Amino acid sequence: MAKTLFEKVWDQHVVSKNDDGSVLLYIDRQLVHEVTSPQAFEGLRIAKRKPWRVNASVATPDHNVPTTNREQGITDPVSRTQVEALDANCEEFGITEFGLGDIRQGVVHVMGPEQGLILPGMTVVCGDSHTSTHGAFAAIAMGIGTSEVEHVLATQCLIQKQPKTMRIRVEGDLPAGITGKDVALYIIGEIGTAGGTGYAVEFAGSAIRMLSMEARMTLCNMTIEAGARCGMVAVDDMTIDYVKGRPFAPKADAWDRAVTAWSELHSDADAVFDKELLFKAENIAPQLSWGTSPEMVLPITASVPNPEDARDDVQKEGWIRALTYMGLEAGTALQDISIDKAFIGSCTNGRIEDFREAAEMVKGKTVAANVKLAMAVPGSGLVKQQAEAEGIDEIFRQAGFEWRDPGCSMCLAMNADRLEPEERCASTSNRNFEGRQGLGGRTHLVSPAMAAAAAIAGHFVDIRDWV
Amino acid sequence: MQAFTTLNGLVAPMDRANVDTDAIIPKQFLKSIKRTGYGPFLFDEWRYEDHGEPEMDCTNRPKRGDFILNQARYQGAQILLARENFGCGSSREHAPWAIVDYGFSCVIAPSFADIFYNNCFKNGILPIVLDDAQMDTLFDACAATEGFSLSIDLPAQTVSLPSGQVLSFEVDDFRKHCLLNGLDDIGLTLQNADIIRNYEATRIQTAPWLF
Numbered sequence: 001m002a003k004t005l006f007e008k009v010w011d012q013h014v015v016s017k018n019d020d021g022s023v024l025l026y027i028d029r030q031l032v033h034e035v036t037s038p039q040a041f042e043g044l045r046i047a048k049r050k051p052w053r054v055n056a057s058v059a060t061p062d063h064n065v066p067t068t069n070r071e072q073g074i075t076d077p078v079s080r081t082q083v084e085a086l087d088a089n090c091e092e093f094g095i096t097e098f099g100l101g102d103i104r105q106g107v108v109h110v111m112g113p114e115q116g117l118i119l120p121g122m123t124v125v126c127g128d129s130h131t132s133t134h135g136a137f138a139a140i141a142m143g144i145g146t147s148e149v150e151h152v153l154a155t156q157c158l159i160q161k162q163p164k165t166m167r168i169r170v171e172g173d174l175p176a177g178i179t180g181k182d183v184a185l186y187i188i189g190e191i192g193t194a195g196g197t198g199y200a201v202e203f204a205g206s207a208i209r210m211l212s213m214e215a216r217m218t219l220c221n222m223t224i225e226a227g228a229r230c231g232m233v234a235v236d237d238m239t240i241d242y243v244k245g246r247p248f249a250p251k252a253d254a255w256d257r258a259v260t261a262w263s264e265l266h267s268d269a270d271a272v273f274d275k276e277l278l279f280k281a282e283n284i285a286p287q288l289s290w291g292t293s294p295e296m297v298l299p300i301t302a303s304v305p306n307p308e309d310a311r312d313d314v315q316k317e318g319w320i321r322a323l324t325y326m327g328l329e330a331g332t333a334l335q336d337i338s339i340d341k342a343f344i345g346s347c348t349n350g351r352i353e354d355f356r357e358a359a360e361m362v363k364g365k366t367v368a369a370n371v372k373l374a375m376a377v378p379g380s381g382l383v384k385q386q387a388e389a390e391g392i393d394e395i396f397r398q399a400g401f402e403w404r405d406p407g408c409s410m411c412l413a414m415n416a417d418r419l420e421p422e423e424r425c426a427s428t429s430n431r432n433f434e435g436r437q438g439l440g441g442r443t444h445l446v447s448p449a450m451a452a453a454a455a456i457a458g459h460f461v462d463i464r465d466w467v
Numbered sequence: 468m469q470a471f472t473t474l475n476g477l478v479a480p481m482d483r484a485n486v487d488t489d490a491i492i493p494k495q496f497l498k499s500i501k502r503t504g505y506g507p508f509l510f511d512e513w514r515y516e517d518h519g520e521p522e523m524d525c526t527n528r529p530k531r532g533d534f535i536l537n538q539a540r541y542q543g544a545q546i547l548l549a550r551e552n553f554g555c556g557s558s559r560e561h562a563p564w565a566i567v568d569y570g571f572s573c574v575i576a577p578s579f580a581d582i583f584y585n586n587c588f589k590n591g592i593l594p595i596v597l598d599d600a601q602m603d604t605l606f607d608a609c610a611a612t613e614g615f616s617l618s619i620d621l622p623a624q625t626v627s628l629p630s631g632q633v634l635s636f637e638v639d640d641f642r643k644h645c646l647l648n649g650l651d652d653i654g655l656t657l658q659n660a661d662i663i664r665n666y667e668a669t670r671i672q673t674a675p676w677l678f
């Protein structure tokens with residue numbers, strides 16, 4: 001019977017089926033970070049259990065780590081305790097960890113693919129919602145809670161119900177300057193933050209095939225903001241080229257066998273999805289979120305919407321609240337919105353291509369006087385190293401950006417990097433919820449090039465006609 | 468997880484309705500990285516005169532004389548009597564962690580909040596529902612007799628009073644099975660350890676690069 005990509009990978013991981021329709025699903029890879037793992041390890045200790053397969057899990061601290069003056073250690077005691085607990089737990093249970101001093105340390109979702117820890121056809125979990133990132137490798141990648149982290153550590157399995165399948169096709173050529181982030185924001189704007197609820201999404205179509213692996217990661221990363229269980233892209237040559245030669249990728253004969261198996265990882269021609277959506281690539285302009293939900297997004301050429309134009313009263317209320325929080329007037333051109341800070345980084349846009357694209361905008365220019373802080377925070381030590389080898393750090397520094405050490409940083413403001421009340425930020429992260437980047441902070445989600453250009457101009461600009 | 472079969476234990480009464488999880492364990496303790504050690508902070512705001520913080524040494528903290536669990540006669544209690552809607556509020560698993568860590572392994576009440584009720588079974592606590600009249604009997608007997616204890620028999624689903632009176636209670640078969648055998652979700656999955664090993668043995672043949 002014809003199968004979707006999701007069904008192929010799912011079926012390969014079903015260990016047993018339960019009477020209530022749930023299955024015991026085998027998990028190939030677990031990524032671990034300091035915030036959602038301590039009680040899971042503690043649970044193992046109390047029950048005197050060991051990890052089922054210790055080499056299936058790999059850890060790195062990211063949420064709480066400082067992005068400056070690392071040599072001074074972590075000053076916030078709560079953050080330090082969590083990071084030290086991760087070190088101690090990994091040591092005790094024998095789990096590989098790329099700790100603070102390691103060049104491979106970084107945002108868990110940047111570190112994983114970079115190390116070749118994510119392979120096509122895997123099941124991947126992490127105690128973090130943006131685990132969906134790894135679906136770019138035709139993997140089933142899902143975020144889980146702390147009790148499930150413990151369950152996977154102890155049994156290498158999860159009890160799961162099979163989600164429905166949705167295919168989102170984007171056909172045609174993406175206009176110049178349009179990135180994976182714009183595609184992601186556009187789709188969320190079209191289908192809403194609950195548009196994917198209950199579904200495993202497969203992204204397909206000629207525009208998706210043209211996206212680089214890093215852009216596919218950005219797209220799958222944001223699938224969670226559309227409410228989906230996970231997002232996936234089929235394997236092609238780009239996938240295989242990306243994985244080849246990475247430290248944890250298979251070698252020699254095993255590599256050849258793996259590539260043969262991976263060539264099956266696409267939906268069969270006559271596979272049936274529970275839902276299908278189609279978008280035209282040519283319609284996608286640079287996107288900008290104006291409100292406090294990732295679905296409150298518009299093309300850069302638009303103006304702040306008027307609540308009177310909302311679909312219904314519920315939406316109208318939501319828009320009014322968002323406009324008040326964001327300090328915006330209906331009808332203001334998005335390009336007239338000025339910013340106080342810019343943040344380039346996170347698991348959504350903290351990879352080398354992101355910094356290359358942003359550097360293009362920044363090169364030979366200077367951050368506008370009204371911008372108090374412009375930060376470039378590489379997603380991992382290796383991204384930082386690569387960027388420095390290409391001179392990208394110098395381009396940013398000369399323009400007036402701060403070039404930081406890797407971590408989640410101002411994506412969620414758990415460390416010292418945060419917005420002050422009413423500060424407005426052009427951010428390449430994934431969530432613009434109230435208070436996400438600091439109490440009272442105002443976040444506009446954009447692509448790296450859009451964030452960089454906004455830092456230079458001091459307000460948002462249409463990068464298509466901006467040089 | 469600790470199995471629960473029978474228990475003969477000292478009883479402490481908590482004579483208020485709607486005891487919420489924030490009262491059971493206040494929110495500052497959620498910053499902790501641990502699952503144990505919450506016992507000294509159980510009912511922290513009701514129990515102590517001062518403000519509790521994680522990691523604090525509680526031995527010399529000033530205790531509130533009017534709080535029931537601070538009375539000498541209830542030290543070492545393993546069974547808690549409560550009123551309706553016990554455990555309402557947030558889904559924090561820290562609440563049952565604190566109850567277990569304090570030393571309770573059974574809570575008897577006319578009703579419980581849903582998530583808390585579920586969380587009890589995951590942590591080796593038996594929550595028993597009895598009707599209001601039966602609860603009144605227990606509260607009265609507990610107040611009247613110092614050292615009042617109860618015998619709980621999970622296989623027989625009974626609560627026996629020193630007077631000889633026996634009360635029966637309901638419990639879902641599956642949950643009873645898990646509690647009797649000390650099986651949490653992980654324990655249950657590990658009952659299928661052979662199936663998981665067989666799966667791995669096959670998979671390592673077809674996809675060796677995953678191992």
Ligand code: SF4
Nearest residue numbers: 130346347408411412
């Ligand atoms: S970068 Fe942001 S979204 Fe990604 S893992 Fe860190 S905190 Fe979460």
